[in-house]
Structure formats: C-alpha cells, structure tokens
Amino acid sequence: MTTQPRNSRRLAFHTDGYTPTGLLLSPDEVKVYRAIYDRFLNGEIDAGDKRSDLGSAAGVPSGATENITQIMWPSALHPELLDLPLHQRALAVARELAGDDMVLDFDMLIDKAPHSNTPTPWHQDAAYWVDLPDTRAVSIWVALDPSTIDNGCMWYVRGSHGTPIRPHRPAGGGGGAIECDCSENEPGAAPVPLNPGEAAAHGGATLHYSRGNSTDGHRRAYILNYRSAAMIQLERDQGMDHGLSSNVRAVRNGGASG
Numbered sequence: 001m002t003t004q005p006r007n008s009r010r011l012a013f014h015t016d017g018y019t020p021t022g023l024l025l026s027p028d029e030v031k032v033y034r035a036i037y038d039r040f041l042n043g044e045i046d047a048g049d050k051r052s053d054l055g056s057a058a059g060v061p062s063g064a065t066e067n068i069t070q071i072m073w074p075s076a077l078h079p080e081l082l083d084l085p086l087h088q089r090a091l092a093v094a095r096e097l098a099g100d101d102m103v104l105d106f107d108m109l110i111d112k113a114p115h116s117n118t119p120t121p122w123h124q125d126a127a128y129w130v131d132l133p134d135t136r137a138v139s140i141w142v143a144l145d146p147s148t149i150d151n152g153c154m155w156y157v158r159g160s161h162g163t164p165i166r167p168h169r170p171a172g173g174g175g176g177a178i179e180c181d182c183s184e185n186e187p188g189a190a191p192v193p194l195n196p197g198e199a200a201a202h203g204g205a206t207l208h209y210s211r212g213n214s215t216d217g218h219r220r221a222y223i224l225n226y227r228s229a230a231m232i233q234l235e236r237d238q239g240m241d242h243g244l245s246s247n248v249r250a251v252r253n254g255g256a257s258g
C-alpha cells in the first residue's frame with residue numbers, strides 16, 4: 001500500500017528525524033476512517049475524559065467545541081479500529097524505521113475544526129516522556145483530509161532529532177500542552193503537506209508544530225505512536241499509560257501531548 005521507497009524513508013528518518021511514509025490508506029479506506037472519526041467528534045462515540053482541548057492556551061473557542069480537539073486512545077474506545085488496516089500498516093512502517101521490537105504505545109486523534117485558527121506549539125515529544133534508557137520511538141501522523149499549510153499540516157525541523165531536548169514550558173490554559181522556543185524561521189524547518197491517506201513519521205526529539213486551521217474544512221489526523229515493548233513496560237511500571245486508565249489531563253505524556 002505504501003508508495004514511498006522503503007530505503008529512502010528509512011534513510012530520511014535517520015538523517016532528518018522525519019520522513020513522509022507515502023500512502024497508508026486508499027481513498028475508500030480513508031472514507032471509513034473519516035466516518036468513525038466524525039462519530040468521535042460529534043460525541044456518538046463517547047470519549048469521556050480522553051477528549052480534551054490541546055489548544056486551551058488560546059482561551060474559550062468561538063464556534064468549535066475545542067480549539068484543537070485531542071482524543072486519546074481511539075482504538076481502546078472503539079476496538080473495531082484494530083480490525084481496520086491502519087494499525088498493521090503503521091506498525092510495519094514503525095518496525096522498518098526503528099526496529100522489530102516496536103509496538104503500539106498509544107494512538108490519538110487530533111482535529112483542527114474549520115477556522116479554529118489555533119497552532120499546535122513547537123515541541124519535542126521527548127520533553128513529555130518519563131526517563132527511558134532506550135529512546136527509539138516513531139510517531140506516525142496520518143492525514144485523513146488534505147493537509148495543507150493553511151489548515152495545519154505538520155512542520156518538522158530537519159536534523160533536530162540529533163540535538164538536545166530544549167527547555168519546555170506549559171503552553172498555558174491548563175490543557176497540558178507544552179512549548180519550546182522555535183519558529184518557522186528555524187534553520188531546517190519545513191512544512192510537510194500530505195494527501196488524504198498519506199502519513200509522515202517523526203522521532204521523539206524531532207521539533208515539530210502545526211499552524212492553525214484557517215480554512216473551511218476540518219484537518220483530521222490519526223496519530224499512532226510506537227516504541228519498544230521493553231520501554232513500554234518501563235513506562236507502564238511508572239504508571240504512564242498515556243491516559244488509558246486514568247484522567248488524561250493528569251498523565252498526559254509523550255505525543256502532541258499524549
């Protein structure tokens with residue numbers, strides 16, 4: 001299903017800290033995921049405390065329910081998702097990029113509603129993490145809509161995965177998002193627009209961000225995060241399950257804020 005040559009995406013992931021993966025979902029499969037996604041957004045599938053506003057620093061949203069809607073663990077809330085193709089395909093990509101011991105750490109949905117105009121702050125996922133001896137991790141960001149600069153496609157800083165974790169601070173608003181000093185003018189910063197069904201993968205130290213959505217359409221992303229089975233066990237031993245078992249605001253860690 002993927003259209004990106006394997007060697008080139010593995011090389012880019014290790015050289016640049018991120019890589020487009022190519023197509024992970026066909027147009028018909030994208031339709032199936034969008035339909036489920038919209039049931040989460042309209043509340044038909046109740047996400048309870050796994051739903052929050054990643055953009056709460058921007059204040060009370062006007063019009064939309066959240067500034068940036070984040071739903072942790074969609075596959076636990078709606079296990080039918082595990083019978084669809086994305087989890088197996090993304091797992092294969094994660095293993096190709098970072099090793100055969102990669103397994104799913106957590107998944108999440110991040111939607112930017114039309115005209116919600118709220119950027120996701122610059123950050124490195126590793127700034128959220130508990131201390132782990134093996135920092136291999138792959139985050140696979142799958143576009144379910146055309147993902148463009150104007151609706152909030154991902155930006156990455158090429159080569160930043162090889163640099164220290166920057167000081168991060170709460171982005172404000174009590175939503176749990178963190179931010180660091182960085183901007184679109186950072187050397188190596190580049191947007192990665194995607195077509196529906198395409199994805200981009202990044203590592204734990206790679207600086208990334210997205211602009212707000214200033215368009216008439218949604219920007220729906222399905223994000224799957226992988227690390228080694230042994231490190232996931234260490235995380236879980238420290239009570240870190242990315243909100244699977246408890247209040248997501250209290251334990252948010254690793255991912256956009258996952």
Ligand SMILES: O=C(O)CCC(=O)C(=O)O
Binds near residue numbers: 110125209210257
């Ligand atoms: O979707 C976004 O705007 C941010 C996603 C993100 O930070 C991540 O997947 O780590």
